[in-house]
Amino acid sequence: MNAPHSRGLARPSPTPAPRGQEQIPVGGHFRALTIFAESPDCVRGSRAMVSACLRDWGLTPLVDDVRLIVSELVGNVVHHVVPDECLSRPGAARRIDVVLRMWSQWLFLGVADEDSTLPDLPVGEFVSPELAGELSAAVLPDSGRGLFIVHRLVDFVWCEPGEVGGKTVWCRFDLEERATDDVT
Secondary structure (H helix, E strand, C coil): CCCCCCCCCCCCCCCCCCCCCCCCCCCCEEEEEEEECCCCCHHHHHHHHHHHHHHHCCCHHHHHHHHHHHHHHHHHHHHHCCCCCCCCCCCCCCEEEEEEEECCCEEEEEEEECCCCCCCCCCCCCCCHHHHCCCCHHHCCCCCHHHHHHHHHCCEEEEEECCCCCEEEEEEEEHHHHHHHHHC
8 A cells, every 4th residue: 555645645536638728628627817917916816826726626735836836927927028019909908817727647837928929948957956055146047047946846847839929838747746756
């Protein structure tokens, strides 16, 4: 008999694999929230939504990491995104869509915005972890630190262009692998 999962991650019941991004298989979970970058509560609202969903879905051990990630991704939209010309409207608020999808073995978090400019996702370590403790913050990169944190907390991250402009940054959490890692 396997030891209980030390993070307390409940293993969802098995469900069929997804057939396409638009279809949610029976037993899967889906939640979406549309917020606007000009709203003073947009980051707080996105954190609250992911927290409630993850608790409802039995993924409480992931709450802190996913809250940090959604804060970073939504914060990047608020501070850096300039909507594509085809999507911008004078005086209109910038739209942000936050999506959570869960199947038996994966949790996906997507943050979509109206800017087609793809972020520079980190491909490796900025500095050796052995040296990081000895270095002053002054020698570390000025930008990309948040996406570096995102990259370190997820199992996979990628960016997908939108059909008519904009993009979505996707993060994948491998639930079965995390459960297995915690047992061993």
